[in-house]
Structures are given as structure tokens and as C-alpha cells.
Amino acid sequence: MSQQPAENKLWGGRFTGATDPLMDLYNASLPYDKIMYKADLEGTKVYTEGLNKINLLTKEELSEIHRGLKEIEKEWETNTFVEKAGDEDIHTANERRLGEIIGKHIAGKVHTGRSRNDQVATDMRIYVRERLTQLLQFLSEFVKTILKRAEQEIDVLMPGYTHLQRAQPIRWSHWLSMYATYFTEDFKRGKQILQRVNQSPLGSGALAGHPYGIDREFLAQGLGFEAPIGNSLTAVSDRDFVVETLFWSSLFMNHISRFSEDLIIYSTAEFGFIQCADAYSTGSSLMPQKKNPDSLELLRGKSGRVFGSLAGFMMSLKSIPSTYNKDMQEDKEPLFDALTTVEHSILIATGVISTLSINRERMEGALTMDMLATDLADYLVRKGVPFRETHHISGECVRAAEELKLSGIDQLTLEQFKNIDERFNEDVKDVFDFEASVERRTATGGAAKSAVLKQLKNLDSQLN
Ligand code: ARG
Numbered sequence: 001m002s003q004q005p006a007e008n009k010l011w012g013g014r015f016t017g018a019t020d021p022l023m024d025l026y027n028a029s030l031p032y033d034k035i036m037y038k039a040d041l042e043g044t045k046v047y048t049e050g051l052n053k054i055n056l057l058t059k060e061e062l063s064e065i066h067r068g069l070k071e072i073e074k075e076w077e078t079n080t081f082v083e084k085a086g087d088e089d090i091h092t093a094n095e096r097r098l099g100e101i102i103g104k105h106i107a108g109k110v111h112t113g114r115s116r117n118d119q120v121a122t123d124m125r126i127y128v129r130e131r132l133t134q135l136l137q138f139l140s141e142f143v144k145t146i147l148k149r150a151e152q153e154i155d156v157l158m159p160g161y162t163h164l165q166r167a168q169p170i171r172w173s174h175w176l177s178m179y180a181t182y183f184t185e186d187f188k189r190g191k192q193i194l195q196r197v198n199q200s201p202l203g204s205g206a207l208a209g210h211p212y213g214i215d216r217e218f219l220a221q222g223l224g225f226e227a228p229i230g231n232s233l234t235a236v237s238d239r240d241f242v243v244e245t246l247f248w249s250s251l252f253m254n255h256i257s258r259f260s261e262d263l264i265i266y267s268t269a270e271f272g273f274i275q276c277a278d279a280y281s282t283g284s285s286l287m288p289q290k291k292n293p294d295s296l297e298l299l300r301g302k303s304g305r306v307f308g309s310l311a312g313f314m315m316s317l318k319s320i321p322s323t324y325n326k327d328m329q330e331d332k333e334p335l336f337d338a339l340t341t342v343e344h345s346i347l348i349a350t351g352v353i354s355t356l357s358i359n360r361e362r363m364e365g366a367l368t369m370d371m372l373a374t375d376l377a378d379y380l381v382r383k384g385v386p387f388r389e390t391h392h393i394s395g396e397c398v399r400a401a402e403e404l405k406l407s408g409i410d411q412l413t414l415e416q417f418k419n420i421d422e423r424f425n426e427d428v429k430d431v432f433d434f435e436a437s438v439e440r441r442t443a444t445g446g447a448a449k450s451a452v453l454k455q456l457k458n459l460d461s462q463l464n
Helices: 021-027 030-053 057-075 090-102 116-152 172-196 216-222 232-237 241-264 294-317 326-355 360-365 370-383 389-404 414-420 425-431 435-440 449-461
Strands: 157-164 165-171
Touching: 030 057, 030 090, 030 116, 030 216, 030 326, 057 090, 090 116, 116 172, 116 232, 116 241, 116 326, 116 449, 157 172, 157 360, 157 435, 165 172, 165 241, 165 370, 165 435, 172 241, 172 360, 172 449, 294 326, 370 389, 370 425, 370 435, 389 414, 414 425, 425 435
Parallel strands: none
Antiparallel strands: 157 165
């Protein structure tokens, strides 16, 4: 980058010396904030309407400005916008270009009462609103894909785990519904964050407020914001909406990482519950037999990078004095990177879950009788024995079966059961049925078919 005399810069008036070219590079945000070009032009369009409303721009000037803005938008869209040395960021680039198109006399009035401080905060909120809305749309489609699969495969049983040890039988759909529940909460959380993103800083000037009494409610409404932010100092300095969006992204990726980890484990030869489709797997350059679930590993791994963005930006914000400081320019790269990572992750996860195949025999074959030890304890509870006692008795049955080297507790004879506790009866054999075990969990949220179907329906109704 060539050295820039200060008079070429929009803020050049009081500067006489040239800046260090490395400083120009270090200071510039155009390489990454130009993706907000549309939000910036939209902000200027409505802002100039506000200026016209208080007679700081004539009707003719306003229509010239709008003509110029349209042309700039076309240039960005067709990749013909020519960046020039001195274009520090998207705001200065667009304003410089406007002057070239409609003349500096009119273009020079556009920034009356406005500062890049309220401008950038406005652009960021417009941009985040748009991206987040799109992400929530993708997220809702992802959850619906999970729900559809869960409904289709409602009859498949599998082991449920705690500590990664087989615990109790559940439905595969119950597992799917668990993640659908997490992701539906992410969806709802995103909607709530959108409400806080959607507040207008415009008309706050550099910090102290607008000197010409611009109608901030009019500006807010024109840009589709809910209301103006109530304090001009807060308006220009608040980046909580960026932090919240990064937190939202991090938590979503955290959920995705757990979802992926389960599926990676389930796809190992040792488990063999699922197989990732070829479209989302890759081979090994050395071992011909390998098929690796790279999609899932990337979904798991990228959670680290998104959380890094949140932690990094929190650190950038910490302790900076009021109000605008250049540190705040550091909001963009982590945010944009996180939004893109989340977007791609949702789309990949949707592809993975809609194309993976399950192996029902392996899932149900992994169920073992010891997983019904709790059901055996529950059997005696139903006969009036306190649970603490039945837990102990069931444990004795497990131990007896082990000592007798039986394949499971269901292999004990009625006599052997009665030796342990005389309250066991003929009907104890009914306990040893995985389907029956799952079907006993009819309470809200449980593994019974009716309960899972209710969950799916309830989640679906929350996605609109
Ligand atoms: N590029 C700057 C940013 O992203 C715009 C605001 C500049 N404001 C200023 N007072 N230098 O934060």
C-alpha cells in the first residue's frame, strides 16, 4: 500500500503528516467490513431521509443521493466497485464513491450530524439481524429434518448411556429428540437475541447526540428497528449484541459437538449403530479400508474456533473506556467468522443426519439384560417393597447371575429368584423385555412411544 497524504482521507483536515503505510494497513477494516456494503447504503438512505425531514437536504438533493447509492450498490453487486487508497472502511469507501458519482457538494452533506460511530453500530446491527434471521431459518430446517427422521424410526430401540456405559434401553428417536430439544432451545434463544440486536443507534452522532434534532424514531422505523437505543453514549459503544451472537454461536456449536461425538462413537466398528453417508465421509491416503466421519469431526472441532471468537472478543471489550474506541473494530472478524462457521455447520449437520444409515440389528443387539436391573427393582416396588430395598435385591440378582456364569439376570430360575427374595413370582419373567421397559416410561419426556411422539409434535410447534 502506498503512503497516503492526509488530505486524501475523509478525516484529513487537521492532519499534515503522512501515515506509516503499515499503519494504514493495520487500521483498515475494508477488507472484511465490505461485506456490510448493503447495510451501509441502506443506513445512509434512511439517514438522508431523516436529514430531508429536518430540512438539511432538499428533495432534489435527496433524490440525487438515492440515485448515487443505487449505483454504488450495483457496483458492489457486480464486483465493479473500485477500492482506492484511503478507503479505510466500508463507510469511507461508500461516501468517497458517492462524491465521485453525484459530486462532492451534495455528497458532502450526507454525514451531517452523523459519525462513523453511530454509523458502524447501525450497519453491524442491520447485518447481524439479517445473518441471524437466515441462520435461524436454516436451524429450523435442521431440527425439522431430525424430527422427521425420529418419527420414521420410532420403533428402533438402542442402549441409552451415562458415563458412556450402557444404562437403560431407550428409543433411537428419543436420542434424536434430545438433540432436537437442544437445537429448538437454540432457535428460541436466537429469536430472543434478535430482539436485542434490533435496536437503533442511528442519530446518536459521535457520542453526545444529534445537534439538529433528527427524528430518531423515524430513522429506527425506516430501518426496521424496534426502537432507538435510549442513550446516545450507549448507542455508539454497545457491542453486547455482538457478544450475545457469539455466545449463541458458541453454545450452538457446543451442542453440535456433543451430537457429533455421539455419532462418531456410534459409527465405530465396535458400536456399528450408524454409518455416515459417503457424501460426508472421506478415505485414508494410506489405509484403503478406512472410511472416516470427517464431517462429524469437523463439526466437533469447529466448536473450539467459535468459542475462541467469543473469548477473544470479550477480552477485546474488557475495560475499554467509554464510549467508542478503535478496539471495537475487532468485533468484526470474529463475528463474521463465527456466523459463517455456524451457517456451514448447520447445513453440513442437516446433510449428515438426513443421509446417515442406521443398523437396527446392531442397536438392538447391544441391549443387554443387565440394563433391566432397574426394571427388576421396579417390579418389587410395584408389589409394595420400598425402592431402597428393591435396589439392593436387584443387585443381589445381578451378582447371583454373574456367580452362576449365566448370560443374564433373566436366566435365573424362579426358585433362584425366590431364594433371594420370596416376593418374586412367576410374572417376574415379564420384566425381561426391552420394549416393555421402554413402554413403561410414559411420563412426559420419557422413552415410551407415546411420550416421544408427543415430544416431536411439541418441538415442531415451537419452530415457527
Ligand atoms: N471501521 C470502524 C469500526 O469498525 C468504524 C468506526 C470508526 N470510528 C472512529 N471513530 N474511528 O469500528
